[in-house]
Amino acid sequence: MSETATKEALTFEDFKQEVLNDYKTARISRECSLLGRKEVLTGKAKFGIFGDGKEVPQLAMAKAFKNGDFRSGYYRDQTFMMAIGALNIQQFFAGLYGHPDIEQDPMSGGRQMGGHFATHSLDENGEWKNLTQQKNSSSDISPTAGQMPRLLGLAQASKIYREFPNADKDQKFSINGNEVAWGTIGNASTSEGLFFETINAAGVLQVPMVMSVWDDMYGISVHARHQTTKENISEILKGFRKEEDTNGYEILTVHGWDYPALVDTYAKASQIARTSHIPVLIHVKELTQPQGHSTSGSHERYKSPERLQWESEFDCIAKMRSWMIESSIATAEELDTLDAELKKDVLNGKKAAWEAYLNPIKEERASLIAVLNQVASSSANKVFIEKMIADLNAIKEPIRKDNLTTARKILRMVVGENGKDLLANWIKDYIYQIQPKFSSHLMSQSSNKSENITEILPVYDENSTDVDARLIIRDNFDKIFETYPEALIFGEDSGNIGDVNQGLEGLQEKYGESRVADAGIREASILGQGIGMAMRGLRPIAEIQYLDYLLYALQIMSDDLATVQYRTAGKQKAPLIVRTRGHRLEGIWHSGSPMGMIINAVRGMHVLVPRNMTKAAGFYNTLLKADEPALVIECLNGYRLKEKMPANIGEFTTPIGVVETIKEGTDLTIVSYGSTLRLVEQAAKELLETGIDVEIIDVQSLLPFDKNHDCVKSLQKTNRLLVVDEDVPGGASAYILQQIVDVQEGYKFLDSKPETLAAKPHRPAYGTDGDYFSKPSVEDVFEKVYAIMNEVNPTKYPSLY
DSSP states (O other): OOHHHHSTTOOHHHHHHHHHHHHHHHHHHHHHHHHHHHHHHTTSSSOOOOOTTOHHHHHHHHHHOOTTOEEEOOTTOHHHHHHTTSOOHHHHHHHHHTOOOTTTSTTTTTSSOTTOOOOOOBOTTSOBOOGGGSOEEOOOOSSTTTHHHHHHHHHHHHHHHHHOGGGGTTOSSOSTTOOOEEEEEEGGGGGSHHHHHHHHHHHHHTOOEEEEEEOOSEETTEEGGGTSGGGOHHHHTGGGBOOTTSOOBEEEEEETTOHHHHHHHHHHHHHHHHHHOOOEEEEEESOOOTTOSSTTSOGGGTSOHHHHHHHHHSOHHHHHHHHHHHTTSOOHHHHHHHHHHHHHHHHHHHHHHHHHHHHHHHHHHHHHHHHHHHHHHTOTTHHHHHHHHHHHHHOSSOOHHHHHHHHHHHHHHTTTSTTHHHHHHHHHHHHHHHHHHHHOOSSOOSTTSGGGSOOOOOOOOTTOOEEEHHHHHHHHHHHHHHHOTTEEEEETTSSTTOOTTSTTTTHHHHHOTTTEEEOOSOHHHHHHHHHHHHTTTOEEEEEOSOGGGGHHHHHHHHHTGGGHHHHTTTSOOOOOEEEEEESSSSSTTTSOOOHHHHHTTOBTBEEEOOSSHHHHHHHHHHHHHSOOOEEEEEETTOTTSEEEOOTTTTTOOOOTTOOEEEEOOSSEEEEEOTTHHHHHHHHHHHHHTTTOOEEEEEOOEEESOOTTOHHHHHHHHHOOEEEEOSSOTTSHHHHHHIIIIIISOGGGGOSSOOEEEOOOSSOOOSHHHHHHHHSOOHHHHHHHHHHHHHHHOTTTSOOOO
């Protein structure tokens, strides 16, 4: 049984009470699922996906789960969350209703549908709590198997802390690396590549991870024969089993309805992973799903009568109940009475959750109606307004959309009347108060956010010589690892050879194979390692060898990393730095610049595009002082170019969201970033020979973009704009144009049409000529600027063509 149950002094009464408490949790969870489905079908909730049928194995998992441990699971785990004390009845229903209050719905503050679970790693100031003193759950995401890469990092953190205790001197994140990361997944989702990639990586790394597969033989409506070879995930993973003198897994199988066996199995798994850092796979078989996949359909449509009958007989709670009666833990009558009491508790919790959700909206409606009555009293449209007030007041269960829609429609009716300002002010104040409930915490709101980091310029003295730029990156990383014992870097070729461009040369030998580490060719789980370790207080730098291969990890970056702060309403963070290199090299797969794709997928991260290695090093220094995730894209063709070595290596910082004017001019503003800037600078020199003086602005940071609006200040002087980059047409250049012309209102100062110059719409072809004919060249930039000036003054600048 549990730790308590293994003590010699345990009496039968103690044992009996422990089992009864487990049964209560399971029964409460089941009643929540049953009543939750009804709430969806009656329209109070939009959608439901519940954990019925998985209750008993989750009780066993909870018994083995200790303070400091982390869960990375999926949307069936409500019983587990209840068992560890992280979710109660009212909170369950608050999540189902989408209550936008993190105190009412501590899982996500209404930002995720019910079934997406989390605990709070951060306090009200966005600072870390002591995670070793609580049971932890990383915030769930819906994409199937998307929880797997993060799980790897959560487990690896324990391994790092065990090897490097100085990385957590205050023991806020680990006690001697003894924490286990617990993963859960449905059997059908083990078909996803992310599952196999992570399973393989965990076996290689030998991390304390316990992976539970809840197997009910179906994935949505699709039977296991269409999902898994041999219809048995533990059977086909036997090759991962650890043998003498090999790495690998311990693989355990257990029936999901066998309470005593489940408790013993999870206790064994915990011991193996916790003490030996050997990953364990638990295949929990013969589970059921009594209400089908979700509230969108009925499982009677795809399950045979025989299967439905079997599920009725082998329901895990029914089997646990039978075992309890047979073991003289409780009589049938006692359990019937208990069931009835618990059903009432769930009903009362549901009612309390609904009232807590609805009452504030009704109060807001009352406030609006008072304003509307005042507006109507002097309006020419009084009759129509009073009808709309009556309609709003008649809504039995209003939502905030009802309030705001009514107010905004009535505003149109009184636009020329005295009551307009009163109503307009109510609307603006209402949006100001309510919008943050749905939109806050996209980025950090703590004192450690990047905008609070003071800029420190590079310092140069008589000893500052021109060096290969990769040495600036290398020496800066050396200083980072010396300064931050919690910092580490890993990726393909990052360790032994010091990365393909020698930016980490010699650092593995100096800091060890765990802090400067090689990783397999598995970009998604490399990102996951970083996410999980960052969620446990480490400062990982996950390296993706080339920008083009970031696409393997883009789903994890977009769905998981970029949304952590947002989907937890600021209660979790993962300040991971993703390092890559890209832009110009050779050919389709090594010279892409899919920046538009990236910046529109990873809102919630910084996307930084330094033009040289000094700027890149400064970004790393800034990010390590901050608590936000970021992607840093180094220029692939910049490592061997010469830059002057700063005297204050490891100390200077590059500000995030601040552009830099690298050449002043009067005739036209060119905005660009990264490798393309060198071409722009060359074109500017050639344009000067024709009398055209351009101003060049280095974006430096795409997300966020130009917080000080320096681009529009340049337009006030030049009155003309050209955006140049090497993404496809309509990619990042269109984004930059929208930011300058729309957000910064640059259109007010333009005397010529704003232009963009991007690459061709295809991937870049191979070779020097392929580059020339695929991406903007010096001549392209020159002629684009010249054509703009030709329109301005055709006499001075006669047409080239």
